[in-house]
Amino acid sequence: MSGAPLSSLSRSALHDRLVSPDGLRLHIGRFVTSIRSRHAQVAEGLATLYADYRLADDDRFCDYAVEVGRGDGLRKFVRPQSLFRFEGMQPFKPLPGDQAFAMLEWGLNWVFTNHAQHYLIIHAAVLERDGQGLILAAPPGSGKSTLCAGLALRGWRLLSDELAMVGLEDGLLLPLPRPVSLKNRSIDIVRALPGDPVIGPMAHDTAKGTVAHLKPPRTSVEEALTRVQPRWVVLPKFEAGSECAVQPMGRARMFMSLVSNAFNYPRLGVTGFQAMGRLVEACDGYTARYGSLDQIVPALESICSRPA
């Protein structure tokens, strides 16, 4: 990862790369991804949120080439769409043109999850402190991303806000830091937090309401090749007005909770079962109900500062 950061490109140079045949080539975690798009919103989102990501050298093999297109024929001028393409495939139906950057983020999620066969992949936010990993696993709507953003802005290293990638052989967590996906009210909550949060383009009226992304801290991006030993698994559950209640969770229950949030667990067969078993062995598990970030962040930091 020796190249200059994306922020070294002028806006016109960024645009030129995005429309060139080779695309804009960025190091994202351990992968080099080529991005092509004529959507101004994609350029804006990249300039804002990916400023610290390194440009790949010309002779580096590109792992994945993706494109966010505008649609066919006249449509691209009259009423542009956001069309995600990978290797000539279109895994998703098009979205409206003003959701182009969100489409890029979701498309990249799909690309990374579909190709990382070396990992057990769990739908979870992952952060690191003092060399130890915290996995926040929960279904959508649990406040996981907001909490993840809150911790990242307090100096935890962000590994991912969506994907815990657990090495099948070494059991370590692979960082794949990307912008943190926020929706609706949590956008304003995070914007108001200390730590100078930078928020990218807003996509309104998606199936989830308004979606925007938080820029990952620079150190998270720069340390993206350093893997992390998993240490804690927390299942957060936001309930408006609730008191904070953090409780230990048994390993069998932790196992089942993680299985229900694991993408490729079924496909990995007994290998996945064993990898999950090792992960659970390595971690202390907790459930955490909370009504505000002010309660839960100190509670988690207290758990995570106890000696192993």
Added chain:
Amino acid sequence: MSLDSCWTLPHAPLVSILHWEDGCVLYDALKTSTTLLSPLAGQVIERLRDGAADTATLAALPDAPDTESLAALLDDLAEHGLIRRKD
């Protein structure tokens, strides 16, 4: 329910199980299913992995409950296809 019903673990080589204090997790590679079991159910499965056993033998397991509860557990496990009554 008689004590001499005999029980087996179907396709035992394809079954993996992990034990913890709060329970066990069983993976059946043939059904590609993962099941959460009580610690006692885990003991029963583990014992049947070594070979078929009748209810009386299982009643001698360290944490075995009274015969009636054990019989109910065995029926339950059989109903879920996790163990099989041997004729």
Added chain:
Amino acid sequence: MNRRTDRHLANTLAQPGITADFNARDWEALIGQARTSDLLGQLAEVLRDAGDAVSVPEPVRFHLDAALRIAALHRQSLQLELAVIASALAVLGEPVVLLKGGAYAVAGLRAGRSRLFGDIDLMVAKASLDPAEGALFRRGWRPTHLNAYDQRYYRQWMHELPPIEHFTRGTVIDLHHTIVPPTSGHIPDPARLIADARPVQVAHCPDIFRVLSPVDMVMHSACHLFYGELQKGLRDLYDLHCLIGEFSVEEGFWAHLLPQARAHQLEYPVLLALRFARRVFGTAVPEAIAEECDRRLGRRWTGALTDHLIDASMYALHPSSDSTWRRARRHILYARSHWLRMPLHLLIPHLAYKAFIHDEARVG
């Protein structure tokens, strides 16, 4: 210095040594073509076999390794699935012939190494179709085509029943009673195919499985390629290249291939297969057979046109080799196979996810 990358995949599969002077862009083209042609596993095998003779850059190795891992999982689940199928179909008391990908894998053929496939194809005698289907229904498989018209269409006109899908595991079985649709006008003799089939051992299974004889296997593979839609043209042709290469040392293979294909009225696809395997992969074909191929194909007035069309379909469908790739909606097998399905709604709930299984869109 835009050098041609469009034949990288076929050329590398035939001669991995050509990668010696590949730069990053060449490797990108190669890997991309292999992905979209469902040949990444096979490519990984070829490059692994080449050992020290080729040097694969580290980032490229990650993707080859990923393909080998998928293939190993796929093979694991195939074996478990076959164990269930065997215990269901043992009651028939007659042989069950595995076809295509499943056959290549269990027979340990080079064509089957790290090759992914969607459905398990089985062939039984026509009279056993209904009992076989019934036995599988009792083990949890369900019809996928529920409407009466589809059911009738398949049963009347096709060489297979409508696919059936397992209600929890999602694995799909195609039950065949012959190897080409009766509507194609060709009438191979299924009884003879089954009689000539060879026993094959599958772990944890009663001894019911067979695979087609080498000659019949090549014949079927050729039918599948040239009577199909050529969607997986390059992959299917590579199967033929591997099968022919491996069988050519079998005694009597070359002597029987064309006569037997003629006896089953399936000579034409076999002739085409030989011609194109030679052209694309340089498959070794005895001089006399090659001449016979040219002679017989040359007499057809449609020869040149067919050649052109088929040639075009043998390019990998990928931006690096297909100028109309933008409109090509390809669904890579590893991303859509029910065996490898992932609950992505957790991650991408906002997007209408395309139905990968039955929406096999065409190129163009």
